[in-house]
Amino acid sequence: MKILITGGAGFIGSNLILHLHDKYPDYEILNVDKLTYASDLSYLKPLESSERYSFSQTDIVDREAVRKVIQDFKPDGIIHLAAESHVDNSIAGPEPFILTNVLGTFNLLEECRALWSAGEKEFSAYRFHHVSTDEVYGTLGDTGLFSETTPYAPNSPYSASKASSDFVVRSYHHTYGMNVVTTNCSNNYGPHQHDEKLIPVVIRTALSKKPIPVYGKGENIRDWLFVRDHCKAIDMVFHDGRSGETYNVGGRNEWKNIDLVRAICDELNLLTGNGPDGDYKNLITFVTDRPGHDLRYAIDATKLEQELCWQNTQDFRRDLRETVNWYIQKYTS
Structure with missing residues (x-):
């Protein structure tokens, strides 16, 4: 199988490429990434000599560039x-979010539709997997x-752009019969x-002995998911989900921002020696909250667990310590 992965030089994308390359020795993987400020190919250095991995620096907003890379590679998915x-960033300047997240998704769908409609296999044999966010649902209260049936209610330009792209992907399934999953x-x-x-941010500023910024009172709650899960x-x-369906992926691991920051400080105290005045938590500083800050996100992953037998294997303290250790090496080496 030939798989094209967009955003493969990013955090989740690079971890996904390493996972797929290791698990499927007969897969050919093309990494398509614009290489923005948030991209980093260094994590994929182990694959530089692989004949099954290649990279294309392509901006998905550029329709002609998208057409060329898809026509040349001819992905199965x-x-x-x-x-x-x-x-x-979306609050400060929303235009790149609309262009990349909405127009870029449209460009990919259209060029895939053109290729796969004329492909050697049935149109439905090809698959388009759209990776989105829980932020499209807006905010939750205390409970x-x-x-997957929660109404969309995005509250930032970022989440609005992702919600828009989700709907465009959905339309290509219902209008054209494209085999999509989200x-x-x-x-x-x-x-x-x-x-x-x-x-x-917390680790870097703490190690630099600078104030650790926490929005508002740190009461906002997030559900944290380890990237490898x-x-x-x-x-x-991608392989077994039902066509046209959406699956929510969550960690069942809710933390108030302030409690998470304190937990990171505890790990830093343990791994590097006590911080300023004996504790990195002394660096915590509350700053003005950002506009439209959603109070709480939490995912029900029951559908994914029951239909596809996915299991969240994370041990949060163990995986957080691995993460903190990785950044200590990065920021102090």
Whole structure:
């Protein structure tokens, strides 16, 4: 099988490529990535000598470039992760989010439809897997979980652009009969995440003995999912998910932001010696909350667990320690 993965130089994408390359020795993988500020090919260095892995620097907003790469590679399936994803950036400047997340997704769908409609196999034998986010559902109160039937209510330009792309993908299934699946995941963590995300920010600023910024009072709650468990879920849904269906992927692992920050500080105290005045938690500083900050996200992954027998194998403290250790090496080496 020939699989094209967009956004493969990103955090989740690079972990997914390593997972698929190791698990499926007969698969050929093409990594398509624009190489933005958030991209990093260094994590994929182990594959540089592989004849089954290749890379194309392509912007999915460029329709002609998308057409060329798809016509040249002729993928049997696409796993689409490429996206502008940082909420703060979407608030400061939403245009790249609309272009990449909406127009870029449309370009991929159209060029795949053109290729696969004329392909040697039945049109339905090809698959388009769209990777999305739980943020499309908006915000939860103190109780309840997001399910696949939760109404969409995006509250930031980022989540609105992802919701839009979800609907475009859905339309290609119902209008054209394209074999699509969508996954909506909770917050990922693990080695190689970009420095702008919460866990790397906390580690980097703490090690630099600078104030650790926490929005508002730190009461916002997120469901944290280890990236390798997410990659296993993508693998399962891409291969065995029902066409036209959406599957939510979550960690069943809710943390208030302030409690997570304190847990990271505890790990840093343990792994590097006590921080300033005996504890890295002394660096915690509350800052003005960002506009439209959703209170709580939490995923119900029952559908994925029951239909495809996916299991979340994370041990949060163990995996958090691995993550913190990875960043300690990165920031102190």
